[in-house]
Amino acid sequence: MGPLDGLRVLDLSSVLMGPYASQILGDYGAEVIKVEAPAGDLVREIQPSRSAGMGAMFLNSNRSKQSIVLNLKTAEGRDAVLRMVADCDVVLSNVRPRKMDRLGLTWEALSAANPRIIYAALVGFDQQGPYAGRPAYDDLIQGGVCIPHLFERAGQQPAYVPAAICDRIVGMSAVNAILAAVIERGKSGQGQKVEVPMFETMLSMILADHLGGLTFMPPLDHGGYKRHLSPDRKPYETKDGYVCALIYNDGHWERFFRELGRPDMPAADPRYATFAARMEHIDEVYAELGTLMKTRTTAEWLDLFDRADVPALPMHSFESVLEDPHLREVGFFEEVDHPTEGRIRQMAVPTSFSRTPATPERLAPRQGADGAEVLSRMGFTADEITALAQSGALTLPDAQKTEGAE
Template sequence: MKLLEGLKILDMTTILMGPYATQIMGDYGAQVTKVEAPSGDLMRQVGPARQQGMGPMYLNTNRSKRSLALDLKTEAGRKVLMRLAQQSDVLITNVRPKAMARLGLTWEALEAANPRLIYAALVGYDQRGPYAGRPAYDDLIQGGACIPHAFVRAGQRPSYVPAAIADRIVGMSAVNAILAAVIERHQSGLGQKIEVPMFETMLSMILADHMGGLTFEPALDKGGYARHLSPDRRPYQTKDGYICALVYTDGHWERFFRALGRPEMPAADPRFADFNARMAHIDEVYAELGRILLTRTTAEWLDLFDRADVPVMPMHSFESVLEDPHLNATGFFQSVEHPTEGPIRQMSVPARFSRSQVRPERLAPRLGADGADVLADAGFDAGEIAELQDAGVLHVAAAR
C-alpha cells in the first residue's frame, strides 16, 4: 500500500511553492488533481522545451498528478470545482484570498459543503497583518527574510540565493502542516483551515541561525552567526579548481593537520586550540585554511580529506553532478520515457522507507490531459462532460 493512498487532494496552486508541495504528496501516493486555468500554469513556459507548455520547471514540479483545465471564471466551472471539493480530503491553494472570495471558494463556503475538508492556503504573509494583501514572490521573501542582508554581513554585495528556496522550503512546510491536519482529523472527524505564510516561515528558519544576541532582551549584539557570515566561508580554491570542505570539530582539525604532516598543530597556534578559540577567530581560521588548500589539486585534497575522515565534497556543476558516483550508485537520476515529451531525466524521491516503496508512477501531464477521467471518477456522466467541453468550461489537452 502506498503511504498516502486514499488521500484525495485538489491542487489549485501554480508556479513553484504549491506545486512542489503537492508533488511530494503525490509521490507518496496521494491522488492529486491539479486544477489549471485554460492558459495553464505559468511554469509550463519556463525553460527550454520540446513542446510548448512542457518546460523543465513544470516537468520537475508536477509529476504524480492529473491535470484538469477548468475555467473557474464561469459559474459552471465553479460548480464543478465545488462538486470535486465535496469528494476531496484536501484543497490547497496559493490564489490570493480576495481572488478566492470572488470565486465563491472561501473556507466558509467549502467547509459548509464538506466539513471534513482540509483547506490549505499558501499565502505571502500572515493574513492578520498589514502585508496581508500584498503579492509575494521568492525574491521578495528572501529580501524580507534577511538573506541579502546576510550576504552584506559576510562582506559581499546583497544577493539572492540563486534558487527558489523560499518557494521550496515553504512548500515543504505546507506538506508538514497538511499531514498534521490529516492526522488530527482522524481524532476529531473534522477538517480545518491552514494558513502557511511565506514571510514568517522563512524568517523562522533564517533567524534560528542568526538571531544571535538579539534573542535576549536587552540585545547582546546585532545578531548573526559568525561562522556563517565569515567572508572565507565558501568553496576553497585549489591548484586546479574548487573544493567544499568543513574542518569543524577538534578531531577534524587534529586529523587534518596530522595528514598534512603538521601534528604539532593545532596545539601550537592558540587560534586553533579548541572549538571556542576557532569561533572567536573564525575569519582568520578560514583564511588560513584557504591558503593551505591552494597548495594541492582538487583530487589530492579529496583523497586526503577522505583518508583523514574530514567532511568534504566536490564543488559540482549542474552537469557534473549528473555523473556523481554516489548518485549513480543510488539511482537518483533516472531516464524515463514521457508519453508526450520522449526521454527525460527524472530525480527520484530522496526519502527511503523500509516497508513502503515510493516510486512516482505518473509524469507531469499536458494541460487538461486527464480532465474527462477526473470528472468521470467524480460521478459526472458522459453527457455532462461533453456539455462542459462544448461550453468551453472544460479544456482538454491539445494533440501533440
C-alpha cells in the first residue's frame, strides 16, 4: 500500500510526458486509469517489442496502470469520461487545451462534474503567451531552452541530449504540482486547475545554472556557468576505458594530490590553490587532468579516488550498468513475468518510504485490457458497458465483450 493509496487518477495523456507522470503516481500507490483512444498510445509502437503494441518504451512508462479504450470524439465516450471524473481525484492530460475544448472536456465541464477534481494540464507553453496553441515535443523544447546552445558554447556542434529529458523532467514537475494541489485541497476542500508548461519549466531549470551574469542589470557577462561549459568537462579517458570523477572542493584536491605522491600541490600551483582560482582556470585544470588520466587504468583510478574519498564512477554502457554491484545489491533491476510479454526486466521505484513502500503491482497493460473491470468498479452496469461498446465509444477485448454480453 503505497503512500498515495486511495488517490484515483484519470489519465488522458499519451506519448511520454503525461504517462511518465502518471506512472510515478501509480508507483506511489495511486489508482491510475489510462484512457486510450481507439488507435492506442503511439509509444506502444516504438520498437523493440515482442508483440504489437507492447514496445519496450511503453512497458517502461506505463506500469502501475489499468487501460480502457474510449472514443472521446463520441458523445457517449465524453459522457462516460465525465461520469468517471465524478469519482476521481485527479485528471491528467497532455492534450493541447484547444483539442480538449473541442472534445467538450474543458476545465468548466470537469469541475462541474466534480468540484473537488484536480485537473493537471501538461502543456507546451504558458497559455497566456503567443506560443499557447503550438505543439511541443522534446526536441523543440530542448532547442528553445538553450540545450543545443550549451553544446555550442562548450566548443561542440549544437546537439540534443539523446534522451527525452524534457518529457521526463516536466513529468516529474507535474507530479510535484499535482501533489501540492492535493495537499491544498485537503485544507480548502476545493479542486483546481494546474498548468505545467514544458517550455517555462525546462527553462527555469537550465537557466538556474546558466543565467549567470545576465542575472544582473546591466549584465556582467553573456551567461553560462564556466565549469559546465569547459570543453574538457567530460569522462576522462584512461589507459583502458573511461572514468567519471569530480575533484571539486579543497579537500578533494588535497587528498587527490596526496595519493599521487604530490602533497606539495595544490599550494605549489596557484591555479589549484583555491576554489575561485580553479574556476578561473577551469579549462586548463580539466585539460591537465585529462592528460594525467591517460597514464593509469580505469580500475587504478577508481581505487585511487576511493582512497582519496573523491566522487567517481565508471562510465557505464547500457549493458554494464545492469551489472553494477551497487544496483545489484539494492535490487534496482528485477526480472518479472509479464502476463502477455513473458520475462522482462524492470526498474525499481527509486524512492523509498519507511512505512508505505512503493511497490508496483501492475505491469504495463495491453490496450483496453481493463475496460470492463474499470467501468464496473466505477458504477457502470453490465448493460451500460455493453451499450457503450455497441455505440463504438468503448473498445473491449474479445473476452470482455463476451463477459459484458453475459
